[in-house]
Amino acid sequence: MKKFAIIGAAGYIAPRHMKAIKETGNTLVAALDPYDGIGIMDSNFPEANFFTEFERFDRFVDKWSRKNGCKIDFISICSPNYLHDSHIRFALKSGADVICEKPLVLNPWNIEQLEEIEKETGKKTNNIFQLRLHPSMVALKQKVQNELKVNPSKVYDIDLTYLTSRGKWYFVSWKGDMSKSGGIATNIGVHFYDMLCWIFGDVIENVVHLKTPYTNAGGLILKHANVRWFLSVNQNYLPLKVKLAGQTTFRSIVVDGEEIEFSGGFADLHTRSYEEILKGNGFGLSEAYSSVETVSTIRNLAPIGLNGEYHPFCKKVIAKTYI
Known part of the structure; x- marks a missing residue:
């Protein structure tokens, strides 16, 4: 069982990520969103820690990862597009692999910088290209x-x-x-x-x-x-x-x-994406x-x-x- 955190838990696409985490047999330990009306978590991961401030989320991720060998394996990023670059950097530097919604970033030069951070941390960024x-x-x-x-x-x-x-x-x-x-x-x-x-x-x-x-x-x-x-x-x-x-x-x-x-067939593609990522076949x-x-x-x-x-x-x- 892999341990996940999610950034952008109240957004439109976040429920598909929660569903994919659950359907692949994994667990969500922490979620972050400045908006606190996310009852969707009750039907997925009611025991997950929830934060509305990045600073407290950051502190939790750091402290939790140091405790008794605990480790957040993946951080899923569903935040607004312009924040993806920053949140990917945070996740990689926190020792987690990344699953990020499209668009990965807004400009190609951001990718070049993220490649350097991947080399430094040994972690990987995965795109959702359903x-x-x-x-x-x-x-x-x-x-x-x-x-x-x-x-x-x-x-x-x-x-x-x-x-x-x-x-x-x-x-x-x-x-x-x-x-x-x-x-x-x-x-x-x-x-x-x-x-x-x-x-x-x-x-x-x-x-x-x-x-x-x-x-x-x-x-x-x-x-x-x-x-x-x-x-x-x-x-x-x-x-x-x-x-x-x-x-x-x-x-x-x-x-x-x-x-x-191809008007249909989209319902399970996030779960399929997670399955492939967990097998090491991510994009x-x-x-x-x-x-x-x-x-x-x-x-x-x-x-x-x-x-x-x-x-x-x-x-x-x-x-x-x-x-």
């Missing part, structure tokens, strides 16, 4: 690998669309602050860029067509794919059939005209580099408008047509 474990994405990767063996120069045409409705609260929270979340492409898109690079190769060219508070859209040229992508938290851009079905999220990947179904710092560099570049690029190969949903934004 799309690499999604059955549809695993099957797509295998299909692409088989086709590239036959035709090594093949280049695929891809449309990636992800819309997930968010209310006004989103822009009042840290997620609406570019300096804290990294913006739309970072906050809701980083795992898609990871998946694309994992399957189709590194980024060669990166352009942005649109940037609004609600929407980012652009294009990527990868080693084996030309990608048009569209990400938004504005429910008005949902396809009509999705709205009529009462759904608030739309995920679509079209590869050479073929829709890849480390180097594997996060491409996606972090991609979103960092997107954040700093000026949009070029509807020029070149842009995603068809861009017209909804320009025309403000909600169909």
Whole structure:
């Protein structure tokens, strides 16, 4: 049984981590969050120590690890994006391995510094890249690998669309602050860029067509794919059939005209991620580099408008047509 601590226990994603800790037969000994309304812990780890101040959490981790050979094996990080770098550093220096939510960090140079701390401490940072474990994405990767063996120069045409409705609260929270979340492409898109690079190769060219508070859209040229992508938290851009079905999220990947179904299958992917990490098969710092560099570049690029190969949903934004 491994002993875990969690930073960011009251966040949206934290319950999936608690569930994964429990379902893999491990225990949570401490949790930290400045917000104290986390009754979710009662159905998972009611005996876990809880702190609302980092200083007291820090002291507990240090004292507890010195007592009778106790040791916190992993610290799971579910805090706001801009704090990940600092919290990973704390965890590694505390002698724990790390499991960190995406995005790992906001900028690629942070990864280089974390690599130095890993060398100093002998501990490892693991990313949650659940799309690499999604059955549809695993099957797509295998299909692409088989086709590239036959035709090594093949280049695929891809449309990636992800819309997930968010209310006004989103822009009042840290997620609406570019300096804290990294913006739309970072906050809701980083795992898609990871998946694309994992399957189709590194980024060669990166352009942005649109940037609004609600929407980012652009294009990527990868080693084996030309990608048009569209990400938004504005429910008005949902396809009509999705709205009529009462759904608030739309995920679509079209590869050479073929829709890849992956709307479901997400419920257990955090537990699967933990299972692989505990077996030593986690995705480390180097594997996060491409996606972090991609979103960092997107954040700093000026949009070029509807020029070149842009995603068809861009017209909804320009025309403000909600169909």
